[in-house]
Amino acid sequence: xxxxxxPNGWTEKVLALKYRSTNEQNIxxxxxxxxxxxxxxxxxxxLLLSLFVDGDDDxxxxxxxxxxxxxxxxxxISALMAELPRLVDDxxxxxxxxxxxxxxxxxxxxVKSISLKQPDNVKSALKSIISDSDFKDFYPNSSEIEKLL
Numbered sequence: 001x002x003x004x005x006x007p008n009g010w011t012e013k014v015l016a017l018k019y020r021s022t023n024e025q026n027i028x029x030x031x032x033x034x035x036x037x038x039x040x041x042x043x044x045x046x047l048l049l050s051l052f053v054d055g056d057d058d059x060x061x062x063x064x065x066x067x068x069x070x071x072x073x074x075x076x077i078s079a080l081m082a083e084l085p086r087l088v089d090d091x092x093x094x095x096x097x098x099x100x101x102x103x104x105x106x107x108x109x110x111v112k113s114i115s116l117k118q119p120d121n122v123k124s125a126l127k128s129i130i131s132d133s134d135f136k137d138f139y140p141n142s143s144e145i146e147k148l149l
Contacts, residue, residue, distance in 0.1 A: 003041075003043050003044055003047065005039045005041065005044070006035055006036060006039055006044070007035065010032065010035065010036075011047060013028075013032055014029070014032050014033070014047065014051070015047075017029040017032065018050075018051055018053070019053070020057075020060065023058075026058055026060050029060060029063075030060060030063045033048070033063045033064055033067055034063065034067065036048065036067045036070075037066075037067050037070050038070050040067060040068060040070050040071030040072075040075065040076070041071070041072075041075055042075040042078060042079055044071070045068060045071050045075050045076050045078075045079035045080075046079045046082060046083065048064050048067060048068055048079075049068070049079050049080060049082075049083040049087075050083065050086075051064055052064070052083075052087060052092050052095045052096075053090065053092060054090055054091045054092050061095065065095075065098075065099070068099075073103075073106070073107045073110055074110065074114070076103070077103050077107060077110055077111055077114050078114055080099055080100070080103060081114055081115060081118050081122050081126070082122070084096060084100070084122055084125040084126055084129075085121045085122055085124075085125040087125070088125040088128055088129070089125075093129065096125075096129055097129055097132075097135055100126065100129050100130065100139075100142075101135065101138060101139040101142070104130075104139050104141050104142050104145060105139060105141065108141050108144065108145075111145060112144065112145060112148055115145060115148065115149065116148060123149050126145070126149065127146065127149050130142040130143075130145055130146050131146060
């Protein structure tokens, strides 16, 4: 992973704060994440998505989600698909559902195109999310993706 569009040491500082335990660390983390706004290429998207973990985050991951929204949709959705098996395996399904659902709502054709090219483990993780009846009710276009998989 090559991240050249952010300050030297940015990646290391962000990763060092992945598991935060104090309010001060949360503030530092959000300040670092905000530096990626408008600088979200595929590598930055992959790194930011790797920060989603199970557990209470004091609302800090909202800032990560907001910065991801500044990425090119192709970069974001490609990174999301790559990270989806881990998100499902690590029980970060609430975030995975929201991110997949928003991607489907905002970029259905792009999600279709990218998901078709994914390996079986990604397709399986995607199916586990979109096949849920509550998910289908909230994101009705997900049935179009499910038919393709």
